[in-house]
Amino acid sequence: MQNTAPHVIGTKQGQAVALRISGTKAAFYNCSFSGNQDTLYDHKGLHYFNNCFIQGSVDFIFGSGRSLYENCHLNSIAKKVASLTAQKRSNSSLASGFSFKDSTITESGLIYLGRAWGDYSRVIFSYTFMDKIILPQGWNDWGDQRRDSRVYYGEYKCTGPGANMTGRVAWARVLTDEEARPFIGTYYVEGDTWLISP
Template sequence: MVSKTHFQLIVLLVFLLSSLNITSSSYAQSVANFDKWVSCNMKKYDERKNILKSKWKVADLKLRQAESNKVIITVSQDGSADFKTISEALNSIPPRNTMRVIVSISPGVYREKVMIPRTMPFITLSGEAGNPPTITGNDTASASKRNGTPLGTFHSATVAVDASYFVAINIKFENSAPHEIGRRGEQGVALRISGTKAAFYNCSFNGAQDTLYDHKGLHFFHNCSIQGSVDFIFGYARSLYQNCYLNSTTKKVASITAQKRTNSSLDSGFSFQNCTVTGSGKVYLGRAWGDYSRVVFSYTYMDNLVLPKGWSDWGDQKRDSRVYYGEYMCSGPGANMAGRVPWARVLTDEEAKPFIGTQFIEGDTWLISP
């Protein structure tokens, strides 16, 4: 394994060379050296995967215990269940909960702002596959709190999850606030996930600007639909999106992702595997919210709305040598690499391996069947 000191020296070298306006040949050599380190590091992913497997019994003993003690509570607006609202059901759960609590939600539109605090782990929101419930709201970043100050993007979320070990199955998360091009403060989050080791199965996330705030932690999205106009998947997290449908509703030009990896040692990023990118307008696959933003698309179908350049450095060229934007075995008219920015990566088989499969999110240590 390459030492942390060695890695820091390489990153410092790249920065110094670029800041001194070195020749293109020297710059190419520095990038090649960095690529060599990346390739060497990726060879170790199998070793890391085996280590993670061996940690299961110790690292997530609390999760194993929670799964062996399950409780189901029900929600229905017609009064036929334990509770009429989702918030009432959640409020009935004692703090520092240690059991898996499944909140079974009947079909319907639930107009409420749902908050799951850090002190409430092991919560599952579950709906019917054929008629999933919708949790909806319309707060935006510019909406006012009780004291008159703006909510901000963070607090605009219809559903906010700060707890770990959260699961959602067959749920529609929605923020119905529209986005008008050129206006400020219209960020409207449908779901913010800030707890770690969270999984979403067969869920929908519908909004406009900043639909899904994939804030921080390890997250898994399987067979989900995510729709929005501007940066509609954004955050700091390390997340795997598997068999997901990404639908753009932008009218002009926007970006699907805005991943904020702020330094080279931060182990975060978004991986999209076997997904579909379609919709309206023209889109970048991602733009660099953070200097070391990391996003990879593999085995993904991209319709012709994807711009030939593919990626944006958000107007900051120093990020070109720092971001990690990769594509592997993608298809469709939007997957043509001929016009891509020169700092986007066409991944080799070896380079793609760490991003494909649940080992990217250490899933072998915490993912459970829905």
């Protein structure tokens, strides 16, 4: 799935969504999603992605979904500084969030792992290879320091030059085994109740 609209740096209305998912219990295997700004609109619901290629430049995975991305290739085509995710969890009682496991982040530009679109934004990376394109800070609060104590941005046993925690923002979390466990299996998206092997 591809949106070929170009991203013009500095424009405000530059979305190029390749796919919007607003239903729940949706699974994607061996799929490719390609665009520039806002490639994959993970809008809402329970979603599972396995062995997918996702490419973009600015906030190229965004929304309020509760999703597990497993064995995915996340490919940045940013020309300058951008962000991989923009998760929009708006209050602490919501179960939404993005979890990336056994994935790979590569290519160009300098990117944040995520920026806080919502006050309680939640994103976790585990067992993921991060190339040198990851900014040392790792995460961005979208210019609102009140979010620093509310967001949940975690990293667990990631590798590669971009996984170096030196320079990370103070509110980034290095997860323990116990803290990471709820996010690293298909149970995170209640997969035992609906996922079927392809």
